Amino acid sequence: ENMKNTTVILVFVVATAVKILLIPAYKSTDFEVHRNWLAITHSVPLSRWYYEDTSQWTLDYPPFFAWFEWGLSQVAAIVDPEIVRVDNLNYDSATCILFQRFSVMVADLILLYAVIEYCKHQRSIDKQHEWSSLSVSILVLMNCGLLIVDHIHFQYNGFLYGILLLSVTRMLQDRYGEAACLFAALLNFKHIFIYVAPAYFLYLLRKHCFMSSSGSVNGIHTRRFLPLPFIQLGILVVAIFIASFGPFIYQGQLGQVLSRLFPFKRGLCHAYWAPNFWAMYNLLDKLMTFFGTILGLAPSSGSGLASGLIGEHYHQVLPSVSPLVTMVITALTMTPCLAKLWLQPTPSHFLKALILCAYSSFLFGWHVHEKAIMMIILPMCFLVVKDHSYFNTFLLISTSGHISLFPLLFQPAETLIKVCLFIAYSMMTFALFKIRSQKSGWTYGCTLSPFQLLYIVVLVLVQVYCTFLHGGLGFLKRYEFLPLLMTSVSCAVGVIWSWVLCYHDFLANQKECVV
Numbered sequence: 001e002n003m004k005n006t007t008v009i010l011v012f013v014v015a016t017a018v019k020i021l022l023i024p025a026y027k028s029t030d031f032e033v034h035r036n037w038l039a040i041t042h043s044v045p046l047s048r049w050y051y052e053d054t055s056q057w058t059l060d061y062p063p064f065f066a067w068f069e070w071g072l073s074q075v076a077a078i079v080d081p082e083i084v085r086v087d088n089l090n091y092d093s094a095t096c097i098l099f100q101r102f103s104v105m106v107a108d109l110i111l112l113y114a115v116i117e118y119c120k121h122q123r124s125i126d127k128q129h130e131w132s133s134l135s136v137s138i139l140v141l142m143n144c145g146l147l148i149v150d151h152i153h154f155q156y157n158g159f160l161y162g163i164l165l166l167s168v169t170r171m172l173q174d175r176y177g178e179a180a181c182l183f184a185a186l187l188n189f190k191h192i193f194i195y196v197a198p199a200y201f202l203y204l205l206r207k208h209c210f211m212s213s214s215g216s217v218n219g220i221h222t223r224r225f226l227p228l229p230f231i232q233l234g235i236l237v238v239a240i241f242i243a244s245f246g247p248f249i250y251q252g253q254l255g256q257v258l259s260r261l262f263p264f265k266r267g268l269c270h271a272y273w274a275p276n277f278w279a280m281y282n283l284l285d286k287l288m289t290f291f292g293t294i295l296g297l298a299p300s301s302g303s304g305l306a307s308g309l310i311g312e313h314y315h316q317v318l319p320s321v322s323p324l325v326t327m328v329i330t331a332l333t334m335t336p337c338l339a340k341l342w343l344q345p346t347p348s349h350f351l352k353a354l355i356l357c358a359y360s361s362f363l364f365g366w367h368v369h370e371k372a373i374m375m376i377i378l379p380m381c382f383l384v385v386k387d388h389s390y391f392n393t394f395l396l397i398s399t400s401g402h403i404s405l406f407p408l409l410f411q412p413a414e415t416l417i418k419v420c421l422f423i424a425y426s427m428m429t430f431a432l433f434k435i436r437s438q439k440s441g442w443t444y445g446c447t448l449s450p451f452q453l454l455y456i457v458v459l460v461l462v463q464v465y466c467t468f469l470h471g472g473l474g475f476l477k478r479y480e481f482l483p484l485l486m487t488s489v490s491c492a493v494g495v496i497w498s499w500v501l502c503y504h505d506f507l508a509n510q511k512e513c514v515v
Contacts, residue, residue, distance in 0.1 A: 004123065005116050007130075011137040012112045016105055018142075019151045023101045026414050031100060031154040032090055033057040034069070035083060041066055042073035042084040046247060050257045054086050060260040063244045064188040068156075072103055104150050104158065111162030115140055118169045118382065125514055132385045135432050139381040140165070144425035145374050145402050148418055153408045157371070160190050161378050168354065168379060171200075172347045172515055176208040176229075177236060184237045188244035191261055195361035195375060199354040202338050204233060206345040264323050266367045272484050274368040275404040275491035278326075281318065283489050289316040326366040333360040337506060348387070348515045352506045355379050359499045370408070370488075373401040373495070384433075387513040391433055392452060393501045398429065399456055400494025403463060407484055415467060455494060462490045 036055045044052050049059055049066055059066060076083040080095040119133040126132055150158050167182035183200050186193050209230040210223035248257050273279040314320045337356040341349050358375040362368055376397055384394040402422055409418045448456070466483035470476060 005119070007134055008112070008116050008119055008137045008141070011134075011141050012108075012115075015142045015147075016108075018147065019101075019105050019108075022147065022151045022417070023098070025152045025417060026409060026411050027092075027097070028153045028408065029057070031092065031097075034100060034154070034156070035091060035096065036086070036089070037061075037066070037069040038073040038076050039084045039086045039088070041070035042077055043086050047251050047253070050248070050253060050260050052086065055089055058260065060263070062188045062191050062261060063248065063257070064185060065190060068189065075099075075103075100154070101151070104154070104156055107156055107159035108150075108162070110159040111165070112141065114162040114164075114166035114169065117166055121169055121173055126386075131432075131436055135385040135436075136381055138428055138432065139385070140378060142425065142428070143374075143378065143381075144418075144421040145377060145405055147421055148402075148405050148408060149371050149374070152414065152417070155371070157374060160186065160193075161374065163189065164193060164196075164375075165378065165382070168351065168382065171203070171350060174207075174347075176204055177233065180204060180233050181236050181240060184240040188240065192369075192372060193375070195365070195372070196354045196357045198334055198338055199341065199350060199357045202341055203345055203350045203353070205230070206342050207350075208233065264366070268321050268326070268366060270367060270369050272370060272407050273488040274362065274370040274372065275400065275488050275495050276363040276365075276368055277492070277496065278321070278364075278368075279488045279492045280496075281321070282315070283485065285315040285318040286485075288318065292317060323366045326364055329364040330360050333364060337503065340507060346512060348383075348513050349506075351379065351383055351515055352502075355383065356499075356503060356506060359495075359502065363496065363499060370404050373397075373404060376495075377401050382515065386515045388433065388437070389505060389509070390502070392448065393498045393505070395429070395448070396452065396455075396494050396498035396501070399426065400459065400491040400498070403459060404487060404491035404495075406463065407487055455497070459490055459494065462486050 032055075036057045037059055040049055040052050040059055052058065073084050076099055079099050080093065082088055082091055082093065083096050083099065085091070115137055118136060122132045122136075146158055146161070149155055163182055163186045167179045167186065170176075170179035170182060180200070183193070183197075187197070206223075209226050211226055245254065245257065248254055269278055269282060273282060334357050337353045341353040355376060358372075358379065362372050362376060380390065380394050380397065384390045402425070406418055406422075409415075466486055470479075470483050475482065
Protein backbone atom coordinates (compact mmCIF):
# COMPACT_ATOMS: atom_id res chain seq x y z
CA GLU A 1 0.00 0.00 0.00
CA ASN A 2 2.88 2.34 0.78
CA MET A 3 4.43 1.64 -2.62
CA LYS A 4 1.16 2.58 -4.29
CA ASN A 5 1.30 5.97 -2.54
CA THR A 6 4.83 6.69 -3.77
CA THR A 7 3.67 8.92 -6.63
CA VAL A 8 1.58 11.10 -4.33
CA ILE A 9 4.37 11.40 -1.77
CA LEU A 10 6.94 12.29 -4.43
CA VAL A 11 4.71 15.06 -5.76
CA PHE A 12 4.28 16.34 -2.19
CA VAL A 13 8.06 16.32 -1.67
CA VAL A 14 8.59 18.34 -4.85
CA ALA A 15 5.86 20.79 -3.79
CA THR A 16 7.49 21.12 -0.35
CA ALA A 17 10.85 21.87 -1.96
CA VAL A 18 9.21 24.71 -3.88
CA LYS A 19 7.62 25.98 -0.65
CA ILE A 20 11.03 26.05 1.07
CA LEU A 21 12.43 28.11 -1.79
CA LEU A 22 9.59 30.61 -1.24
CA ILE A 23 10.42 31.23 2.45
CA PRO A 24 12.28 34.53 1.81
CA ALA A 25 9.47 35.87 -0.39
CA TYR A 26 7.04 38.68 0.42
CA LYS A 27 4.63 38.12 3.29
CA SER A 28 1.38 40.04 3.75
CA THR A 29 -0.21 41.49 6.86
CA ASP A 30 -1.81 38.04 7.32
CA PHE A 31 1.59 36.94 8.65
CA GLU A 32 1.21 39.39 11.54
CA VAL A 33 -2.47 38.41 11.89
CA HIS A 34 -1.52 34.81 12.63
CA ARG A 35 1.44 35.79 14.82
CA ASN A 36 -0.94 37.91 16.86
CA TRP A 37 -3.37 35.00 17.15
CA LEU A 38 -0.51 32.85 18.44
CA ALA A 39 0.10 35.50 21.08
CA ILE A 40 -3.57 35.87 22.00
CA THR A 41 -4.24 32.16 22.44
CA HIS A 42 -1.02 31.66 24.41
CA SER A 43 -0.87 34.75 26.63
CA VAL A 44 -4.52 35.74 27.12
CA PRO A 45 -7.11 33.77 29.14
CA LEU A 46 -9.71 31.85 27.15
CA SER A 47 -12.41 34.25 28.34
CA ARG A 48 -10.60 37.14 26.60
CA TRP A 49 -9.71 35.51 23.27
CA TYR A 50 -12.54 37.15 21.35
CA TYR A 51 -12.26 40.47 23.24
CA GLU A 52 -8.51 41.10 22.98
CA ASP A 53 -7.85 44.09 20.70
CA THR A 54 -4.33 45.31 21.43
CA SER A 55 -3.69 44.74 17.73
CA GLN A 56 -6.15 45.66 15.00
CA TRP A 57 -5.87 42.03 13.83
CA THR A 58 -8.35 40.60 16.29
CA LEU A 59 -9.28 36.91 16.41
CA ASP A 60 -12.15 36.39 13.95
CA TYR A 61 -12.01 32.67 13.11
CA PRO A 62 -14.14 29.97 14.82
CA PRO A 63 -12.93 28.31 18.05
CA PHE A 64 -11.34 25.20 16.50
CA PHE A 65 -8.95 27.42 14.55
CA ALA A 66 -8.23 29.34 17.73
CA TRP A 67 -7.30 26.05 19.40
CA PHE A 68 -5.14 25.21 16.38
CA GLU A 69 -3.29 28.48 16.96
CA TRP A 70 -3.04 27.62 20.66
CA GLY A 71 -1.37 24.32 19.77
CA LEU A 72 1.12 26.08 17.52
CA SER A 73 1.77 28.68 20.21
CA GLN A 74 2.99 26.03 22.64
CA VAL A 75 5.80 25.22 20.22
CA ALA A 76 6.33 28.87 19.28
CA ALA A 77 6.89 29.81 22.93
CA ILE A 78 9.77 27.32 23.06
CA VAL A 79 11.26 28.33 19.69
CA ASP A 80 11.08 32.08 20.36
CA PRO A 81 9.14 33.47 23.37
CA GLU A 82 8.93 36.88 21.67
CA ILE A 83 6.46 35.44 19.14
CA VAL A 84 3.74 34.97 21.76
CA ARG A 85 3.88 38.42 23.36
CA VAL A 86 0.62 40.27 22.67
CA ASP A 87 2.29 43.69 22.78
CA ASN A 88 5.10 42.66 20.41
CA LEU A 89 3.34 43.97 17.33
CA ASN A 90 4.76 43.35 13.83
CA TYR A 91 7.43 41.01 15.19
CA ASP A 92 9.10 39.15 12.33
CA SER A 93 12.50 37.90 13.35
CA ALA A 94 14.18 35.24 11.22
CA THR A 95 13.17 32.61 13.79
CA CYS A 96 9.56 33.81 13.72
CA ILE A 97 9.44 33.71 9.91
CA LEU A 98 10.93 30.23 9.75
CA PHE A 99 8.58 28.91 12.44
CA GLN A 100 5.42 30.27 10.84
CA ARG A 101 6.44 29.28 7.30
CA PHE A 102 7.27 25.71 8.34
CA SER A 103 4.09 25.46 10.42
CA VAL A 104 2.09 25.93 7.21
CA MET A 105 4.11 23.21 5.49
CA VAL A 106 3.63 20.77 8.35
CA ALA A 107 -0.11 21.48 8.42
CA ASP A 108 -0.18 20.62 4.69
CA LEU A 109 0.36 16.99 5.69
CA ILE A 110 -3.40 16.85 6.17
CA LEU A 111 -3.83 17.83 2.53
CA LEU A 112 -1.40 15.06 1.58
CA TYR A 113 -3.42 12.55 3.61
CA ALA A 114 -6.64 13.64 1.90
CA VAL A 115 -5.11 13.11 -1.55
CA ILE A 116 -3.73 9.71 -0.51
CA GLU A 117 -7.19 8.66 0.70
CA TYR A 118 -8.80 9.83 -2.53
CA CYS A 119 -6.25 7.91 -4.60
CA LYS A 120 -6.89 4.84 -2.45
CA HIS A 121 -10.59 5.24 -3.23
CA GLN A 122 -9.78 5.49 -6.93
CA ARG A 123 -7.83 2.22 -6.82
CA SER A 124 -10.97 0.49 -5.62
CA ILE A 125 -13.19 1.71 -8.48
CA ASP A 126 -10.93 2.53 -11.46
CA LYS A 127 -8.63 0.18 -13.37
CA GLN A 128 -6.79 3.19 -14.80
CA HIS A 129 -6.28 4.77 -11.41
CA GLU A 130 -2.57 5.52 -12.00
CA TRP A 131 -3.37 8.51 -14.22
CA SER A 132 -6.10 9.74 -11.85
CA SER A 133 -3.71 9.51 -8.89
CA LEU A 134 -0.93 11.36 -10.68
CA SER A 135 -3.27 14.04 -11.99
CA VAL A 136 -5.00 14.71 -8.68
CA SER A 137 -1.64 14.79 -6.89
CA ILE A 138 -0.26 17.43 -9.24
CA LEU A 139 -3.46 19.49 -9.55
CA VAL A 140 -3.99 19.65 -5.77
CA LEU A 141 -0.61 19.36 -4.07
CA MET A 142 1.19 21.62 -6.56
CA ASN A 143 -1.69 24.03 -7.00
CA CYS A 144 -0.25 27.46 -7.73
CA GLY A 145 -3.12 29.17 -5.91
CA LEU A 146 -2.22 27.46 -2.64
CA LEU A 147 1.47 28.27 -3.19
CA ILE A 148 0.62 31.94 -3.72
CA VAL A 149 -1.91 32.29 -0.91
CA ASP A 150 -0.33 30.09 1.77
CA HIS A 151 3.39 30.06 1.12
CA ILE A 152 3.97 33.62 -0.11
CA HIS A 153 1.04 35.78 0.97
CA PHE A 154 0.69 33.60 4.10
CA GLN A 155 -2.36 31.71 5.34
CA TYR A 156 -3.29 28.20 6.46
CA ASN A 157 -5.65 27.13 3.68
CA GLY A 158 -3.88 23.90 2.75
CA PHE A 159 -4.87 21.85 5.77
CA LEU A 160 -8.39 23.30 5.71
CA TYR A 161 -8.89 22.18 2.13
CA GLY A 162 -7.35 18.89 3.16
CA ILE A 163 -10.21 18.43 5.63
CA LEU A 164 -12.73 19.41 2.95
CA LEU A 165 -11.33 17.01 0.34
CA LEU A 166 -11.08 14.22 2.91
CA SER A 167 -14.72 14.82 3.82
CA VAL A 168 -15.66 14.73 0.12
CA THR A 169 -13.75 11.46 -0.26
CA ARG A 170 -15.61 9.91 2.67
CA MET A 171 -18.86 11.03 1.08
CA LEU A 172 -17.91 9.35 -2.21
CA GLN A 173 -17.15 6.19 -0.20
CA ASP A 174 -20.62 6.30 1.42
CA ARG A 175 -19.02 6.82 4.84
CA TYR A 176 -21.57 9.43 5.81
CA GLY A 177 -20.91 9.70 9.53
CA GLU A 178 -17.21 10.44 9.00
CA ALA A 179 -18.00 12.88 6.20
CA ALA A 180 -20.48 14.78 8.37
CA CYS A 181 -18.08 14.95 11.32
CA LEU A 182 -15.21 16.17 9.17
CA PHE A 183 -17.33 18.86 7.56
CA ALA A 184 -18.79 19.98 10.90
CA ALA A 185 -15.26 20.25 12.27
CA LEU A 186 -14.22 22.20 9.17
CA LEU A 187 -16.99 24.75 9.75
CA ASN A 188 -15.57 25.25 13.22
CA PHE A 189 -12.11 25.88 11.79
CA LYS A 190 -13.22 28.37 9.13
CA HIS A 191 -16.85 29.30 8.70
CA ILE A 192 -16.47 30.34 5.06
CA PHE A 193 -17.01 26.68 4.17
CA ILE A 194 -20.68 27.25 4.92
CA TYR A 195 -20.69 28.16 1.22
CA VAL A 196 -20.99 24.44 0.36
CA ALA A 197 -23.07 23.34 3.37
CA PRO A 198 -26.36 23.11 1.38
CA ALA A 199 -24.91 20.35 -0.82
CA TYR A 200 -23.77 18.42 2.25
CA PHE A 201 -27.06 18.79 4.11
CA LEU A 202 -29.25 17.83 1.16
CA TYR A 203 -27.16 14.86 0.06
CA LEU A 204 -26.83 13.45 3.59
CA LEU A 205 -30.55 13.89 4.18
CA ARG A 206 -31.61 12.35 0.88
CA LYS A 207 -29.03 9.57 0.65
CA HIS A 208 -28.59 8.54 4.26
CA CYS A 209 -31.88 9.42 5.93
CA PHE A 210 -34.36 8.18 3.32
CA MET A 211 -34.84 4.57 2.19
CA SER A 212 -36.48 3.40 -1.04
CA SER A 213 -39.96 1.98 -0.54
CA SER A 214 -41.94 -0.35 -2.74
CA GLY A 215 -44.64 2.19 -3.52
CA SER A 216 -44.78 4.96 -6.10
CA VAL A 217 -46.69 8.17 -6.70
CA ASN A 218 -47.49 9.08 -10.32
CA GLY A 219 -44.85 6.61 -11.44
CA ILE A 220 -42.14 8.09 -9.20
CA HIS A 221 -40.68 5.77 -6.57
CA THR A 222 -41.17 7.12 -3.07
CA ARG A 223 -38.69 7.01 -0.24
CA ARG A 224 -39.39 6.55 3.45
CA PHE A 225 -37.79 8.86 6.02
CA LEU A 226 -35.57 7.11 8.55
CA PRO A 227 -35.44 9.09 11.80
CA LEU A 228 -32.63 7.08 13.43
CA PRO A 229 -29.84 7.95 10.92
CA PHE A 230 -31.03 11.57 10.98
CA ILE A 231 -30.85 11.68 14.78
CA GLN A 232 -27.43 9.99 14.78
CA LEU A 233 -25.98 12.49 12.32
CA GLY A 234 -27.61 15.34 14.24
CA ILE A 235 -26.05 14.21 17.51
CA LEU A 236 -22.60 13.96 15.93
CA VAL A 237 -22.79 17.41 14.36
CA VAL A 238 -24.29 19.10 17.42
CA ALA A 239 -21.66 17.49 19.66
CA ILE A 240 -18.89 18.96 17.50
CA PHE A 241 -20.44 22.44 17.64
CA ILE A 242 -20.89 22.16 21.41
CA ALA A 243 -17.24 21.14 21.78
CA SER A 244 -16.29 24.21 19.74
CA PHE A 245 -18.61 26.89 21.08
CA GLY A 246 -19.51 25.34 24.44
CA PRO A 247 -16.86 27.12 26.55
CA PHE A 248 -17.90 30.50 25.13
CA ILE A 249 -21.61 29.79 25.53
CA TYR A 250 -20.92 28.84 29.17
CA GLN A 251 -19.21 32.20 29.70
CA GLY A 252 -22.04 34.11 27.99
CA GLN A 253 -19.82 35.17 25.08
CA LEU A 254 -21.63 33.61 22.12
CA GLY A 255 -22.81 37.01 20.86
CA GLN A 256 -19.28 38.41 20.98
CA VAL A 257 -17.86 35.42 19.11
CA LEU A 258 -20.54 35.61 16.41
CA SER A 259 -19.99 39.37 15.99
CA ARG A 260 -16.34 38.63 15.23
CA LEU A 261 -17.20 35.83 12.80
CA PHE A 262 -19.87 37.74 10.83
CA PRO A 263 -18.85 41.43 10.53
CA PHE A 264 -21.54 42.54 8.07
CA LYS A 265 -20.43 46.16 8.33
CA ARG A 266 -17.41 45.38 6.15
CA GLY A 267 -19.48 46.05 3.04
CA LEU A 268 -20.54 44.25 -0.10
CA CYS A 269 -17.03 43.93 -1.55
CA HIS A 270 -13.52 43.56 -0.22
CA ALA A 271 -10.98 46.34 -0.88
CA TYR A 272 -9.92 44.35 -3.93
CA TRP A 273 -13.13 43.21 -5.58
CA ALA A 274 -13.35 39.45 -5.86
CA PRO A 275 -13.90 38.46 -9.52
CA ASN A 276 -17.63 37.88 -9.21
CA PHE A 277 -21.01 39.29 -10.24
CA TRP A 278 -20.71 42.25 -7.89
CA ALA A 279 -17.46 43.33 -9.56
CA MET A 280 -19.43 43.65 -12.81
CA TYR A 281 -22.25 45.39 -10.95
CA ASN A 282 -19.82 47.86 -9.37
CA LEU A 283 -18.19 48.55 -12.73
CA LEU A 284 -21.57 49.27 -14.30
CA ASP A 285 -22.38 51.67 -11.46
CA LYS A 286 -19.02 53.39 -11.93
CA LEU A 287 -19.54 53.76 -15.69
CA MET A 288 -23.10 55.06 -15.25
CA THR A 289 -21.87 57.55 -12.64
CA PHE A 290 -18.99 58.69 -14.85
CA PHE A 291 -21.13 59.32 -17.92
CA GLY A 292 -23.94 60.67 -15.77
CA THR A 293 -21.56 63.22 -14.29
CA ILE A 294 -20.40 64.30 -17.75
CA LEU A 295 -24.01 64.73 -18.87
CA GLY A 296 -24.98 66.45 -15.62
CA LEU A 297 -27.36 63.63 -14.66
CA ALA A 298 -25.49 62.29 -11.63
CA PRO A 299 -23.31 63.75 -8.85
CA SER A 300 -19.56 63.12 -8.75
CA SER A 301 -18.80 59.79 -7.07
CA GLY A 302 -15.61 60.71 -5.23
CA SER A 303 -13.57 57.66 -4.23
CA GLY A 304 -16.55 55.37 -3.56
CA LEU A 305 -16.38 51.68 -4.23
CA ALA A 306 -12.94 51.74 -5.85
CA SER A 307 -11.23 53.58 -3.04
CA GLY A 308 -9.36 50.50 -1.89
CA LEU A 309 -10.81 50.76 1.60
CA ILE A 310 -12.83 48.16 3.50
CA GLY A 311 -16.14 49.39 4.85
CA GLU A 312 -19.69 50.27 3.94
CA HIS A 313 -19.93 52.02 0.58
CA TYR A 314 -22.99 52.83 -1.46
CA HIS A 315 -23.64 52.72 -5.17
CA GLN A 316 -24.20 56.07 -6.86
CA VAL A 317 -26.72 55.10 -9.56
CA LEU A 318 -27.65 51.45 -9.19
CA PRO A 319 -29.50 50.27 -6.05
CA SER A 320 -27.22 49.51 -3.11
CA VAL A 321 -27.14 45.85 -2.15
CA SER A 322 -27.84 44.51 1.35
CA PRO A 323 -26.65 41.22 2.89
CA LEU A 324 -30.22 39.89 2.65
CA VAL A 325 -30.31 40.50 -1.11
CA THR A 326 -27.04 38.64 -1.63
CA MET A 327 -28.35 35.76 0.50
CA VAL A 328 -31.55 35.48 -1.52
CA ILE A 329 -29.75 35.59 -4.88
CA THR A 330 -27.22 33.01 -3.70
CA ALA A 331 -29.99 30.68 -2.54
CA LEU A 332 -31.92 31.08 -5.80
CA THR A 333 -28.89 30.30 -7.95
CA MET A 334 -28.19 27.19 -5.88
CA THR A 335 -31.74 25.87 -6.16
CA PRO A 336 -31.56 24.15 -9.60
CA CYS A 337 -28.47 22.10 -8.77
CA LEU A 338 -29.81 21.20 -5.32
CA ALA A 339 -33.12 20.14 -6.87
CA LYS A 340 -31.31 17.77 -9.23
CA LEU A 341 -29.20 16.47 -6.37
CA TRP A 342 -32.38 15.71 -4.41
CA LEU A 343 -33.97 13.90 -7.35
CA GLN A 344 -30.80 12.04 -8.38
CA PRO A 345 -28.58 11.64 -5.28
CA THR A 346 -25.45 10.08 -6.76
CA PRO A 347 -21.81 10.67 -5.70
CA SER A 348 -20.96 12.51 -8.93
CA HIS A 349 -24.02 14.73 -8.56
CA PHE A 350 -22.98 15.52 -4.99
CA LEU A 351 -19.52 16.59 -6.15
CA LYS A 352 -20.94 18.72 -8.96
CA ALA A 353 -23.58 20.29 -6.67
CA LEU A 354 -20.88 21.09 -4.10
CA ILE A 355 -18.85 22.89 -6.79
CA LEU A 356 -21.92 24.78 -8.00
CA CYS A 357 -22.80 25.83 -4.45
CA ALA A 358 -19.26 27.18 -4.11
CA TYR A 359 -19.74 29.03 -7.41
CA SER A 360 -23.04 30.60 -6.29
CA SER A 361 -21.62 31.72 -2.95
CA PHE A 362 -18.52 33.16 -4.57
CA LEU A 363 -20.36 34.95 -7.36
CA PHE A 364 -23.25 36.39 -5.35
CA GLY A 365 -22.19 36.31 -1.69
CA TRP A 366 -21.58 39.20 0.70
CA HIS A 367 -18.01 40.53 1.15
CA VAL A 368 -16.41 37.64 -0.70
CA HIS A 369 -12.62 37.42 -0.62
CA GLU A 370 -10.76 36.61 -3.81
CA LYS A 371 -9.04 33.68 -2.04
CA ALA A 372 -12.39 31.86 -1.81
CA ILE A 373 -11.97 30.96 -5.50
CA MET A 374 -9.96 27.97 -4.26
CA MET A 375 -13.19 26.46 -2.94
CA ILE A 376 -14.24 26.02 -6.56
CA ILE A 377 -10.90 25.06 -8.09
CA LEU A 378 -9.73 22.35 -5.68
CA PRO A 379 -12.91 20.20 -5.60
CA MET A 380 -13.09 20.52 -9.39
CA CYS A 381 -9.68 18.81 -9.54
CA PHE A 382 -11.47 15.66 -8.32
CA LEU A 383 -14.16 16.07 -10.98
CA VAL A 384 -12.09 16.90 -14.04
CA VAL A 385 -9.84 13.83 -13.77
CA LYS A 386 -12.95 11.63 -13.88
CA ASP A 387 -15.07 13.56 -16.37
CA HIS A 388 -12.92 15.07 -19.11
CA SER A 389 -15.90 16.98 -20.54
CA TYR A 390 -15.21 19.47 -17.74
CA PHE A 391 -11.70 20.22 -19.01
CA ASN A 392 -12.65 23.50 -20.71
CA THR A 393 -14.59 24.59 -17.64
CA PHE A 394 -11.65 23.70 -15.41
CA LEU A 395 -9.19 25.55 -17.66
CA LEU A 396 -11.35 28.68 -17.58
CA ILE A 397 -11.80 28.70 -13.81
CA SER A 398 -8.18 27.73 -13.19
CA THR A 399 -6.85 30.48 -15.47
CA SER A 400 -9.17 33.30 -14.39
CA GLY A 401 -9.21 32.19 -10.73
CA HIS A 402 -5.46 31.94 -10.32
CA ILE A 403 -4.77 35.19 -12.19
CA SER A 404 -7.29 36.90 -9.90
CA LEU A 405 -4.89 36.09 -7.03
CA PHE A 406 -2.02 38.01 -8.64
CA PRO A 407 -2.81 41.33 -6.87
CA LEU A 408 -2.07 39.60 -3.56
CA LEU A 409 1.59 39.74 -4.62
CA PHE A 410 1.89 43.35 -5.69
CA GLN A 411 5.61 43.92 -5.18
CA PRO A 412 7.82 43.83 -8.30
CA ALA A 413 10.12 41.24 -6.70
CA GLU A 414 7.32 38.66 -6.73
CA THR A 415 6.13 39.32 -10.30
CA LEU A 416 8.38 36.72 -11.89
CA ILE A 417 7.58 34.20 -9.14
CA LYS A 418 3.79 34.35 -9.51
CA VAL A 419 3.97 34.31 -13.31
CA CYS A 420 6.31 31.31 -13.33
CA LEU A 421 4.16 29.41 -10.82
CA PHE A 422 1.05 30.06 -12.90
CA ILE A 423 2.67 29.12 -16.22
CA ALA A 424 4.20 25.95 -14.78
CA TYR A 425 0.88 24.85 -13.27
CA SER A 426 -1.03 25.62 -16.47
CA MET A 427 1.49 23.72 -18.59
CA MET A 428 1.35 20.70 -16.29
CA THR A 429 -2.45 20.74 -16.38
CA PHE A 430 -2.62 20.93 -20.15
CA ALA A 431 0.12 18.30 -20.61
CA LEU A 432 -1.61 15.84 -18.30
CA PHE A 433 -4.90 16.00 -20.18
CA LYS A 434 -3.30 16.16 -23.61
CA ILE A 435 -1.34 12.98 -22.99
CA ARG A 436 -4.39 11.30 -21.51
CA SER A 437 -6.57 12.30 -24.46
CA GLN A 438 -4.07 10.90 -26.94
CA LYS A 439 -3.77 7.59 -25.11
CA SER A 440 -7.52 7.21 -24.57
CA GLY A 441 -8.71 8.54 -27.90
CA TRP A 442 -10.81 11.35 -26.46
CA THR A 443 -12.44 13.31 -29.26
CA TYR A 444 -13.42 16.36 -27.25
CA GLY A 445 -12.79 18.16 -24.02
CA CYS A 446 -9.09 19.05 -24.39
CA THR A 447 -9.22 21.79 -27.00
CA LEU A 448 -10.18 25.41 -26.51
CA SER A 449 -12.83 27.11 -28.58
CA PRO A 450 -11.77 30.25 -30.48
CA PHE A 451 -13.70 32.43 -28.03
CA GLN A 452 -12.07 30.78 -25.01
CA LEU A 453 -8.64 31.17 -26.56
CA LEU A 454 -9.38 34.83 -27.35
CA TYR A 455 -10.51 35.42 -23.76
CA ILE A 456 -7.31 33.93 -22.34
CA VAL A 457 -5.22 36.08 -24.69
CA VAL A 458 -7.12 39.21 -23.57
CA LEU A 459 -6.70 38.17 -19.92
CA VAL A 460 -2.95 37.90 -20.40
CA LEU A 461 -2.80 41.28 -22.17
CA VAL A 462 -4.71 42.88 -19.29
CA GLN A 463 -2.09 41.53 -16.88
CA VAL A 464 0.73 42.81 -19.06
CA TYR A 465 -0.83 46.29 -18.93
CA CYS A 466 -1.52 46.16 -15.18
CA THR A 467 1.97 44.87 -14.34
CA PHE A 468 4.20 46.83 -16.70
CA LEU A 469 2.40 49.55 -18.67
CA HIS A 470 0.08 51.25 -16.15
CA GLY A 471 2.90 52.60 -14.01
CA GLY A 472 5.20 53.13 -16.98
CA LEU A 473 2.64 55.40 -18.65
CA GLY A 474 2.42 57.56 -15.52
CA PHE A 475 -1.13 56.59 -14.55
CA LEU A 476 -0.29 55.01 -11.18
CA LYS A 477 -0.71 58.12 -9.05
CA ARG A 478 -3.95 59.33 -10.61
CA TYR A 479 -5.58 55.91 -11.17
CA GLU A 480 -3.99 53.88 -8.39
CA PHE A 481 -6.71 51.22 -8.21
CA LEU A 482 -7.44 50.88 -11.92
CA PRO A 483 -5.24 47.76 -12.30
CA LEU A 484 -7.17 46.07 -9.48
CA LEU A 485 -10.46 46.94 -11.16
CA MET A 486 -9.26 45.66 -14.52
CA THR A 487 -7.98 42.40 -13.02
CA SER A 488 -11.16 41.85 -11.05
CA VAL A 489 -13.53 42.50 -13.92
CA SER A 490 -11.54 40.62 -16.56
CA CYS A 491 -11.24 37.58 -14.28
CA ALA A 492 -14.94 37.83 -13.36
CA VAL A 493 -15.80 37.22 -17.01
CA GLY A 494 -13.96 33.89 -16.92
CA VAL A 495 -15.40 32.85 -13.57
CA ILE A 496 -18.97 33.59 -14.67
CA TRP A 497 -18.37 31.91 -18.04
CA SER A 498 -17.07 28.75 -16.37
CA TRP A 499 -20.04 28.79 -13.97
CA VAL A 500 -22.49 28.87 -16.88
CA LEU A 501 -20.65 25.99 -18.59
CA CYS A 502 -20.56 23.96 -15.39
CA TYR A 503 -24.23 24.54 -14.64
CA HIS A 504 -25.31 23.73 -18.19
CA ASP A 505 -23.35 20.49 -18.20
CA PHE A 506 -24.78 19.42 -14.86
CA LEU A 507 -28.40 20.12 -15.77
CA ALA A 508 -28.31 19.01 -19.41
CA ASN A 509 -25.92 16.07 -19.35
CA GLN A 510 -27.52 12.82 -18.20
CA LYS A 511 -24.28 10.85 -18.46
CA GLU A 512 -22.93 9.68 -15.12
CA CYS A 513 -19.24 9.49 -14.26
CA VAL A 514 -17.86 7.30 -11.49
CA VAL A 515 -16.08 9.43 -8.90
